[in-house]
Amino acid sequence: MKRLIMLFGLALLWSGAACAGCWKPVLSPKSLTFVASQAGAPFPGEFKSYTALLCLDDKDPAKDTLTVQVDLNSVDSGLDEMDEALKGEDFFDTAHSPKGSFVSDSVKLVSPGHYLVAGKLTLRGVTKPVSVPFIFTPAAGGKQARLDAKTSLQRRDYGIGKGQWDDPQYVGLAVDVIFAITLAPANQ
Amino acid sequence: MCSTSIRKCPDRGAAAIIPLRNTAERFGAVAQTLHWLILLLVIGQFVVGTTAADLPVGIERLKLLTLHKSLGVTTFALVLVRLAWRAYSPAPPLPGTLQTWQKRAAHLSHVLLYGLLLVLPILGWISSSASNLTVRWFFLVNLPNLTGPDPALARLTKLLHEGGAWCLLALVCLHAAAAFWHEFILKDGVLRRMLPMFPQEKP
Numbered sequence: 001m002k003r004l005i006m007l008f009g010l011a012l013l014w015s016g017a018a019c020a021g022c023w024k025p026v027l028s029p030k031s032l033t034f035v036a037s038q039a040g041a042p043f044p045g046e047f048k049s050y051t052a053l054l055c056l057d058d059k060d061p062a063k064d065t066l067t068v069q070v071d072l073n074s075v076d077s078g079l080d081e082m083d084e085a086l087k088g089e090d091f092f093d094t095a096h097s098p099k100g101s102f103v104s105d106s107v108k109l110v111s112p113g114h115y116l117v118a119g120k121l122t123l124r125g126v127t128k129p130v131s132v133p134f135i136f137t138p139a140a141g142g143k144q145a146r147l148d149a150k151t152s153l154q155r156r157d158y159g160i161g162k163g164q165w166d167d168p169q170y171v172g173l174a175v176d177v178i179f180a181i182t183l184a185p186a187n188q
Numbered sequence: 189m190c191s192t193s194i195r196k197c198p199d200r201g202a203a204a205i206i207p208l209r210n211t212a213e214r215f216g217a218v219a220q221t222l223h224w225l226i227l228l229l230v231i232g233q234f235v236v237g238t239t240a241a242d243l244p245v246g247i248e249r250l251k252l253l254t255l256h257k258s259l260g261v262t263t264f265a266l267v268l269v270r271l272a273w274r275a276y277s278p279a280p281p282l283p284g285t286l287q288t289w290q291k292r293a294a295h296l297s298h299v300l301l302y303g304l305l306l307v308l309p310i311l312g313w314i315s316s317s318a319s320n321l322t323v324r325w326f327f328l329v330n331l332p333n334l335t336g337p338d339p340a341l342a343r344l345t346k347l348l349h350e351g352g353a354w355c356l357l358a359l360v361c362l363h364a365a366a367a368f369w370h371e372f373i374l375k376d377g378v379l380r381r382m383l384p385m386f387p388q389e390k391p
Binding site for chain 1: 211245246247248251260288319320321322323324327330337339362
């Protein structure tokens with residue numbers, strides 16, 4: 001019995017330590033959006049399905065982590081035939097790599113609430129280092145928080161927009177990715 | 189003197205032959221330029237539009253539709269200029285020899301022509317906006333989106349745009365047929381009023 005209690009206590013401690021201040025997204029529309037461009041005009045869209053885990057350790061920032069996994073098949077550009085093209089082999093090639101992922105190497109606290117996460121982004125099987133500033137805003141009561149981030153990627157770095165779509169005049173090279181995510185505690 | 193016939197004045201340049209403004213007998217240089225420029229644009233738009241409509245989703249389709257939208261914005265603007273000019277410098281009246289029904293038919297076909305020339309670009313603009321494709325004029329200026337992404341609205345307006353384009357083609361053919369009828373059957377000079385190379389011969 002003592003052992004059981006100890007084990008339970010350990011488990012509780014362990015889970016408490018691992019997930020102290022761990023957060024996951026509450027999926028909502030337009031929370032993970034992008035702005036590409038066509039013929040020089042903005043072409044916005046969103047990913048409707050993704051997961052993420054943000055763990056912030058107040059005592060030991062070196063333990064802070066952020067991981068994100070995006071279901072690339074959930075892309076919604078508001079134009080059905082373009083969504084199909086985006087899933088196709090010239091863009092995300094979801095048949096071979098259905099997910100895009102980000103895994104942090106380090107999270108730095110820049111100023112209260114402002115962080116800089118450095119890590120590796122993988123799209124289409126191509127992994128590149130990226131660093132993205134983000135703002136973490138806990139809501140009153142600790143039951144919710146917000147994560148806001150914006151970064152710009154070069155689509156050619158990941159081989160996105162191959163073949164006929166390569167032309168940067170018609171398919172812009174820079175793609176903004178915007179996170180405006182509501183977070184909920186991950187450990188309950 | 190040059191008052192009776194322009195043909196007696198070989199020294200005069202083309203600009204002197206055709207005044208800018210419309211006269212009681214014929215269209216001036218501004219109205220003629222706009223008329224023929226808009227015709228070229230409409231023909232070009234029809235060719236580009238139908239070619240693009242037959243292409244699968246791809247960069248070629250995107251390129252053609254980008255051109256189509258730029259030309260469409262241009263056409264729309266020129267039609268507005270043309271209507272403004274027409275208000276400032278009224279079109280020469282139709283020959284008094286025409287019967288009432290012919291004048292009514294001419295009036296109705298012109299209203300429909302101008303109407304379609306204005307409505308088609310707007311339908312295309314709505315369709316493009318509803319397809320989340322912001323219209324950009326020759327890589328220079330973005331037009332505001334008239335609506336957010338809306339696949340059902342995009343389909344409807346695309347259908348109306350395409351149907352309207354065929355109506356415009358039919359009207360243009362009718363308009364040309366009427367012009368030839370005036371020229372070769374009625375011989376009342378109506379076609380020549382819109383041509384630069386036939387200066388007026390009547391007193």
